[in-house]
Amino acid sequence: GQNIDQPTEMTATEGAIVQINCTYQTSGFNGLFWYQQHAGEAPTFLSYNVLDGLEEKGRFSSFLSRSKGYSYLLLKELQMKDSASYLCAVRDNTNAGKSTFGDGTTLTVKP
């Protein structure tokens, strides 16, 4: 089975940097995804990590350490529109490739 932990809520200031952590325990790991979900909308894909290290994509970066069962999503130059829920999802290594989602971190960006 899989267990995924993320903070429930975070608050940050416009223009700042925020780091959202995700820790996981899994019987078989085959990739970690980050999704963004605005209120009342569907989740949308942000990033994918399968090897250790940092993946950078514009203002967003995601880091993975498989040995520590740890990932973080880094958001730079925060904008008001970044206020959303951020979901960490871990895929197992079965043939079905099931992705299990964390409960999400609600980020509020304040002026």
Place this chain on the structure above:
Amino acid sequence: DTAVSQTPKYLVTQMGNDKSIKCEQNLGHDTMYWYKQDSKKFLKIMFSYNNKELIINETVPNRFSPKSPDKAHLNLHINSLELGDSAVYFCASSQDRRGVGNTIYFGEGSWLTVV
């Protein structure tokens, strides 16, 4: 243009009724899913189909029955609706089950309210 489309978007119905939610994807993906997101925003997988074959079936009451007539469609039928079924149901698809191809593309969601 819509990649993953599901209907209806909003559904209010009485306990005990039977209802269906339809889903179609035009991305050419092999794998489709149904997820449930409850009032606390927890997103849980219910079912997954790959090329019309059921590959994931989580612990879901058998009142929920998915049907995939072809790999572009995955419908969800719910019998004898209960108050606890009120949630947002997301249909989704992914190219396949490997690597970044397992990136999930979600439909807009169907808001089901059982009264």
